[in-house]
Amino acid sequence: MEIQNKLPNYYILKRSLAGLIDYIIYFSLFYVSCLLFGEKLPEGGYTGNHLLFFFFGIWILTMVVTEIVFQSTIGNLIFGLKAVHKSGKKMDFWQPLLRHCFDLIDMWPLGLVGILTIKFTKENQRLGDIIAETIVIERNKN
Template sequence: MKTLQIKTAQNVNIKFTAANVFQRLLAFSVDNVIKFAYFYFAAKLFDFNLIDDTFRGDGWTIKAMEVLFLLPITFYTLYSEILMDGQTLGKRLLKIKVINIDGFKPSITDYIIRWFLRIVDFNLFILLFIYAASLGLGDQAGLLVSLFFFGKLVGFLLILFTKNSQRFGDIIANTIVIYLKDDVAFSETILENIKANYVPTYANVIKLSDNDARIIKETYKTAIKTNDFKTLIKLRSKILEVTDIKSVHKSDSEFIDTILKDYNYYTQNM
């Protein structure tokens, strides 16, 4: 598997294992099975004939109902990645997830960009396929089938040959997809020794993810070893920005140390 070395905003190199094209393709297939299952069962339960009879002659209302019916499929990837911390059900099954190129959790804007640009990675030529069929070019079956498969190949080839295994949407959104190959080791890297009677200071640390906490800890340890006070200042500023915490510590190192302990307290006791 391809290993990605990313330099964070704090100039610390973090290594990740990139999800390979077959893992992403399999996750993509699982997600499509879920979409088709929704479409099949919802169509069985949803009586379209009743809608046609009720709104006969009102084409706009019928189209609006069809659009509403398809919304869960259309936005499946977007709301799944936002709500499931960079994963869809397919990605979770394959143990892969989306992160920001700097190693942090992507913003909602990042998720929206990479979702919208699926039209280039996977669906551009499929749309041409649909429009061509609607214009009466269905007799050119070979051309339409070629457009369909070529549309899927765009994203596939970009993931296969780009440096960081990114499709076009990832490149524009500054995101990558990583493989969570060792969940136990991943969690152990953020553990802190806290006493049983420990009292946390900053409740807003729950806004951080495990990946955020891991990067904070690695950056913090490196900066302490090298007496890199500028990095500590930058790291503190980034934490304050992400969590909206109001710091009660004057020392950068004390603040970051408390953040790590608080994160462990809340994640171990929730």
């Protein structure tokens, strides 16, 4: 059974703001980690190159694990959205991972790719959703 994804006009704004919140959280954690554990550069500032695996772990935790546990990232929780398989079932581990691997493409330039694919696909999907076979719906549905 397919879910009918008829959403209000403000849906794209909600998804955009939710994604912005998610990446503000991620980059804030990234910045604080660089300050605490990064190497101080001679010309000023810090580098976190030696922390790349740590940053990948933070990304997995903030994007993938929260979607597995809550069906939402923190931003989506705030805006009352959740990601599900196109059939309406809960996602497995690989679907959130796959859908967020395409965040950089969806957010380039200034989110235009994601906005256009959400606006012009039948099920309001961004590229990551299409590839992972997921949709984002209001939390009060299914």
